[in-house]
Amino acid sequence: MAAHPQHMDVRERRWLYLLIAVFLVFNAVTLSPLVPWQKWLLWSRPTPDKTFNIEFEDYQIRLPAEGIEVKAGQYVEFVARSRDVTYGFGVFRPDGTMVFQMQVLPGMDSRIIWKFDEPGSYNVRSTEYSGPRHSEMHVENAIHVTR
C-alpha cells in the first residue's frame, strides 16, 4: 500500500527503529562498566591513592624526579601541565599499543585517574603535534607498575 506522501513509509519506519536500537545498544554498552575504565572515569569517581605531576615545555616531558611507581589495582591521578603549546600525555605498553591518553592544553591542568591492571613498564609519549620535533617526545619505561 502506498504511504501518504508526507508520512513515513512502513519500511522506512522499520529501518528507523533498527537505527534507534543500534544507537541505544552501542551507547549503553560503551557507557557501561563493560568498557573497563568507564567504571572509574564515569561512574565510581574514586579518590586517587597517589598523584603524579607531569610538566611539558619546549619539547620536553618532565616526569616527577622520584619516578612513577604504581601498584597494580591502585587508583592514581596524572596531572599534566604545559608551559607553552598544546601537547598530549599518552601511556603505551611496551608493544606500542595505547593504554590511555589525554590532551594537555597550555594554561590549565589536565587530569585523569587511572588504574593499571598489569604489572610492567610503560612508556610515555606526547600524543599531540607540538611542532616539527614533536616525534622526539617519548620516554621509555616511564611508569613502573608492581604487584
Next chain:
Amino acid sequence: MAQPGWSEKWTLRFAVFALLFLALSGFEGLLMRTQQYDVEALRGMESVLNAIRPGDREPTQAELYFSMMSAHPIVGVYGFVYMAVMGAFYFLVPHLLGKEVRHKKLVAVNFVLQPLGVLICWGAGFFGLFNALYTLYWPLPVSYDRVPLWGSIFFCIGAAIIMVNILLFAFNLFSTVLSKSNPHSYSFWQFLRSAFGIPRLMKLFGKEDKKAPNLDYNGLPVFLVAVGRGSIDTVINAVVLLTAGALILVYGLAALFKAPLDPGAVNALVYKNWFWWGLDMVADGNVLIYTAGVWYLLVPLLVGRDLFGANVVKTVILVDLLVSMGVWSHHLLGDRSQPLAMRLLSGQFITWGEFFTMGLTIFASLMTIWLARPVKMTPPLKFVLGSVFGFVMGGTAGLIQANVGLNLVFHNTQWVIALHAHTFLLTGVGTLIFAILYALVPMLTKLEFRHKRLVDLHLWLWLVGAVLNAYAMGMAGSRGMLRRTLYEGGQFQPYVLVALVGGVLMAAGWLVFLYHLIATIGLKNVLGLFVPERWLARKQAASAPA
C-alpha cells in the same frame, strides 16, 4: 565535441582544476606515506628542492614532512573538493531552477581566487615551511620558535583568500536561488528562517509563520533544499576560519614589527571550541548535506524513478543542519578540561544524530535503486554505490571514535585520520565526485564515455586502493600508531607498506580516468577550455568568409 555553452565551459574548467588538485594532493600523500615508511627516504629529492627554498639553513626531514602535511588537506579539500563542488553547483543549481547564475562575473572570480588561495597556502608550506597543520591549535601557529613567521603570515593570507572566495560562492548561490526571476522568490532572512525549520516549530505551537516559505513543500527540488541548507554550514565555516586566520595574522604582523603579543591572552580551550565548531561545519556539515543532496538528485535520474520517501528526506536535511551545529565536541573528547557534559552531549549523543540522518539518507537512496529494478549499471550509478559504501565505512569508524569511552584509545591515532577521515574523503566524497563527473561530462559535452572496461578498472583501482590505504592505517591506529608522528626504527612499517600500495592503486585509478576523459573529449578540446573567449571570437571572425 559540440561547442559548450557558457555554464558548461565553466563547469568543465572547474572540473579540470579539481582533478589537478586531486593529483597534487595524492602525490603529497604518497610522498608522506613513503616518509612514514622510512624517514630518510626523500632526503635526496628534498636536497635538490632545497635549492629553490629561501634561506641558508637546510630544513630537517621532520620540518619538510610536517610542512607538507599542513598543505596537504588544504589542497585536497579546498582545491579538489571545493573546485569540483563549485563547478557542479554552478551548472546544476541554475539548470534545475531554469534560470541563469545571478552574478556571472563572480564565477570567474571564484575560479581564479580558489586556486590562488590554495597555492599560496601550499607555497607557505613548501617555501615557508609553515607546519602548524590544519588544526592550528593555539598557540602553535604563533609560536615562532617552531613555526616560521613568514610561513604563518602567508598561510593565513592564502586561507583568507579561500574563505572570502567561498563566501562569494555561497553569496552567488543564494542570490541565484533567491533572485526575483524565481517564481518562488523570497528574501535571505525568509530563506534562513525556513532552512532552520522555524515555520515548522511555530506550527507545532499552533502558530503560522506566514512570512517564511516552507522550503520542504513548496516545490523546490530536494537537491536545492540540500544545497541551500548545506551552504549555511559553508558560510559559518568560512566566517569562523576567517576569524581564526585574522587572529593568527594579527599576532604575525605584531611579531614582524617587533611588538610581539602575548599568546597567553587567548584561552586555548575556548579557541579550540570556536575553531572546531567552525571547522566541523565542513567535516560534519556541508559534506554530509551536499552528499545527501547529490544522491537525491543523481539516483532518481540514473534509475528513472522518483526518490523513495522524498518528503522524509527533506526533513532529514533539516535535522542534518541542526545536528551539524552541535557536534564539534567529538574533536575535544581527548580534552579532559572540556566539561564532561559537553563531551557526552555534543561529542557523543548529538554526533549520533548523523547516524540517523545518514542512515535514512542511504536507506532512501538504496530503496530508490531497489524499487527501480532492473536498473542499468551506468558509470555514475556504479560510483554512487561506491560512495555509499565509503560513507558507511567511514561513518562507522567515526561513530566508534566519537565515544567518550573509546576515544581514550583512538584519539589522534591513525584510526581517526585513515579509517574515518580518509575513507570519508576518498571512498565517500572522492568517489561521489567521480560519479558527478561521469554523469555531467556527457551532459555538458554531448559525448559519452566510450570504454566500459576503463570505467570498471577506474572504479576498482580507486575503491580497492582507498580501502587498502584506510584499512591498513586504521589497523595501525588500533595498535597505537599516532597520526602526526614520525616513527624511527621500522615500527608499523608493514601497515604503512600496505597503505602505500593502496595509494599507488588509487593513483593508477586516477590516471585511467584521466586517460578515459581525454580520449572521450579530446586533448585539444580540454586545452581549448582555457583559451579566453575573446581569442576564440577573434579567431572565428578571422576565419569567417568575407
